[in-house]
Structure formats: structure tokens, C-alpha cells
Amino acid sequence: MSTINTSVFLLQLICQSHMILSNKKDKMFSASLSEAIKSDLLFKHGCVATYGGKIIARGCNTYKCYSSNDNFICQQCSCHAEINVLRQIYHNHSRKKHKLNRIMKKTTLYISRYSNKGESTNSAPCVKCLEVIQRLNVRKIIFNLDDEYFEYNSKDYHTTHRTFGDMYFRK
Template identity: 40%
Template sequence: MDMSISDHKFANVASQEAHKSTMSSHHGCVAVRGGKIIARGHNNYRTYSNDGMIKGCSCHAEIDVLRKCMKMGILNKINLYIVRISSVNTFSDSTPCTECYNTMKNMFNIKYIIYSTNKGIIKKNFKDFVAVHVTSGKKAIDGKRVKVL
């Protein structure tokens, strides 16, 4: 799917958010509705939330943003821009993991998902997106190598 000038602009804002992350992988995300940014965030070390959206070793950038959307009561017609910046300041793979995908699918009406890869930015209609990536944190929890409190 072709990227518009606005898509590139919002992906750039997501990359600026990624630079704010203190984690080893720097992911940033912005939620856009009606051509305006409604929430922005990045991955962080938060491991729990009362709303049940954070249940792992960290809070992913898209969950950070979606929690902010939920607090504002905005659950539909959202475009999500997710970017990972490498240590040499280039795009890296930020394909949403299966848990983030399931949260998006079950709790929100996401219109488009725009994410970075090692080759650039990809835009997909959310209904055509399929997540297959399982994070190392989720693998560690499922394999009982770490304990969730």
C-alpha cells in the first residue's frame, strides 16, 4: 500500500518517540485519528497495569499508546504508526507481536497499521495484517524462565 506524505510525517514522529525509550530496543508509536495525533508513546519497563493491558516484562510502544487512547475513550478509526530505531539510527523491524495484535483486534478498531522494517516503512489495512512474532519476554514467561507477579 502506498504511503502518503502524512504517513511519512507521522512515522517520523513515531521515530522521535522511539528515541525517548531507555530500553535496548527503541520502539515509538503514535495513534492518529482524522489526520491528528491523539496519543504518542514508546516502550518502557512498566510491567503491570490495573487495566490488564500490560502483563509482561515490559510495556510495548503500541500498548503505551493504546492505553492513552482508552483513557480518552477513543477506541475506533485509529491509524497506528510503530517504528523501531536501531543503534545506528536506521529503521528496524517493529512488526507488532501477537499479544499487541490481539489487544488491537479485540479492544480497538484499528484502520491502518504502519510499521518499520529493516527495509523501510510498510502500511497495511489492519484487517489484512497477521501477527506471527512472539516476543522474547513472552517466551520467557511461557517457558517459566521469569515469574510474573
């Protein structure tokens, strides 16, 4: 595929995923921003998970990293908002695996970031969070990049984004 064709393909893919939020989705994204504001970290991320149009879990990024034995993310200097929320869902339904799988397949994650200027800013999941999201078969992710909102089936989204914490551990 030529460079021009590749660029056109990527632009078409981005345009298909770029969206204007409906009132319902805007309300959910606002809820995730409210969670981000609660974070004590420099980069304030928030996340809400919805199932059937209702919020089933919410959280922000925190210093608490939890156990490295829980099969989520290890070797991080913080707990990412997405992982915080997915842990809540997992622990609430871990005794009934079939129910957990059914819930995850219909769950949408709204991922936000609140800047020091008080604005919604880039909030796409990092590589490690995306791996967990995809492993748990979460249906959709909605996030902000460059002042635009994007919605993806989690299996269709790919990223190379690494966090500052991840880069620190890799040195």
C-alpha cells in the same frame, strides 16, 4: 493450493501492502521514531496514534508494565509502545464507550523501532499487541519491515512474531 501458487499469492499480498510513505505519513512515522528514541530499553520502539490526520497519543516502550487488571497485556517485562499509546486513548475516553469505539475505528497506529545504529528498522507488532489492536478495532497499522513500509487494516494483518520478553515468560 500448490506451493508455487501459495508463494505467488503471498507475494501479491505483500506487494499490495508495501508502500512508499506520503509526506503526511512520513511526518507521522518520523514522530513515532522520535518517540522510539526516548525509550530506555535496548529495543527502542515508538508509536503514535492519529485520528483525522492529527496525533492523539504518542509513546515509547518502557519498563513500567502497569496493572494486569486493565485488560491489556499481562506477563510482559515491558510495556510495548503500541500498548502505551492505546492505554492513553482508552483512559482518555473510557467513560464514553461509544466515543471510544468511534475513535478506534478511525485510528491509525504508526509503529517504529530505532536501532542502535540510529536507523529505522523492523517494527511490526508482536502477536500480543496485535491481539489488543484487533480487539479494540483499531483501523490501520503502519510499520517497517526489512527497510520497507507496510500499511494494513489491522483485521487483515496476521503475525507469529513473539518478543524476547514473551519467550522469557514462556520458559
